[in-house]
Amino acid sequence: MANLLRRIWELPPRDAIRKALRRVRAKKGYDLDDLLRSSKHMNSQLFYNFLSRYESILHRSHGWDALVFEGQDVLEVGCGPVLGFGPLALFLGAASYTGVDPTFQPEWALHPRLRDKYYLGIYKDLSGIFGPRMTCERWLELLHTNARVFSATILDADLAGRSFGIMLSNSTIEHVEPLGPSVARLRELAAPGVRFIHLVDFGNHRATRSPFSGIYAVEPDAYRQKYGRGINLARPPDVLRIFDEAGFSAAMQPYYWFREFYDEPILPYWSNRYSDDDLFLKCAIVFSAGR
Numbered sequence: 496m497a498n499l500l501r502r503i504w505e506l507p508p509r510d511a512i513r514k515a516l517r518r519v520r521a522k523k524g525y526d527l528d529d530l531l532r533s534s535k536h537m538n539s540q541l542f543y544n545f546l547s548r549y550e551s552i553l554h555r556s557h558g559w560d561a562l563v564f565e566g567q568d569v570l571e572v573g574c575g576p577v578l579g580f581g582p583l584a585l586f587l588g589a590a591s592y593t594g595v596d597p598t599f600q601p602e603w604a605l606h607p608r609l610r611d612k613y614y615l616g617i618y619k620d621l622s623g624i625f626g627p628r629m630t631c632e633r634w635l636e637l638l639h640t641n642a643r644v645f646s647a648t649i650l651d652a653d654l655a656g657r658s659f660g661i662m663l664s665n666s667t668i669e670h671v672e673p674l675g676p677s678v679a680r681l682r683e684l685a686a687p688g689v690r691f692i693h694l695v696d697f698g699n700h701r702a703t704r705s706p707f708s709g710i711y712a713v714e715p716d717a718y719r720q721k722y723g724r725g726i727n728l729a730r731p732p733d734v735l736r737i738f739d740e741a742g743f744s745a746a747m748q749p750y751y752w753f754r755e756f757y758d759e760p761i762l763p764y765w766s767n768r769y770s771d772d773d774l775f776l777k778c779a780i781v782f783s784a785g786r
């Protein structure tokens with residue numbers, strides 16, 4: 496608390512107010528009005544957009560065959576408030592969709608008011624792209640019966656005895672703590688031949704000109720003291736090693752680097768451990784290799 500007050504004290508007044516409000520909101524969670532007002536969360540094309548971009552990159556770079564959802568049990572880590580990739584997976588024939596996200600609030604995800612504002616748009620979009628595979632009513636029914644989200648971390652969710660042929664996450668791996676045991680848990684839950692795509696964003700998740708501002712001029716403990724534990728600070732080789740050690744056959748495809756605007760020193764802590772390419776890789780896709 497003392498740390499938080501000191502950090503707020505050091506900020507310009509407008510930033511301080513914004514930051515304090517964000518804290519208060521994060522504590523109370525989100526509600527239906529927050530969701531309905533959010534242009535990000537109400538963007539019906541968002542998750543198709545994410546998946547199709549990642550699959551295009553993997554196809555170009557590794558000849559990746561598009562995921563086939565038909566009959567698969569799908570797990571998403573950090574799905575966010577409105578079922579993440581679930582609506583897409585179930586439209587494309589997945590047997591089930593399971594999300595895990597500690598901030599998920601089940602009372603809102605399928606609230607009738609989201610039907611017109613969010614889900615109807617997804618149905619129209621997917622029907623245009625893939626053809627009308629089912630009626631909107633049938634698909635909405637599948638969202639109620641075959642999608643389930645645990646309001647828990649991947650380590651705490653009660654998934655005993657389950658296994659999943661497809662695993663997905665979008666901008667979540669960089670937030671997961673502890674990362675090693677969490678990825679090991681994912682491995683236990685993986686069906687033979689599991690296919691996965693995890694988009695990892697290595698930036699600071701703050702609105703700075705360089706997405707790495709503030710990270711490399713201090714050691715990790717000092718960074719956490721100043722900015723909290725919102726990101727785990729694992730760099731690209733750490734993430735890949737953790738997937739390897741867990742027993743996944745994983746590879747990492749760089750999406751893009753962001754060297755622009757970085758004008759701070761880089762401590763030996765970072766430069767001794769990581770190459771320049773590792774330090775400035777902004778987004779990468781961790782994916783199942785071998786197919």
Ligand SMILES: C[S@@+](CC[C@H](N)C(=O)[O-])C[C@H]1O[C@@H](n2cnc3c(N)ncnc32)[C@H](O)[C@@H]1O
Binds near residue numbers: 575579595596647649
């Ligand atoms: C940046 S948000 C991304 C949400 C969503 N995937 C999207 O792209 O809009 C990261 C999400 O990961 C979740 N998360 C953080 N740690 C987690 C963990 N250990 N297990 C599962 N989810 C986690 C957070 O609650 C948050 O909703």
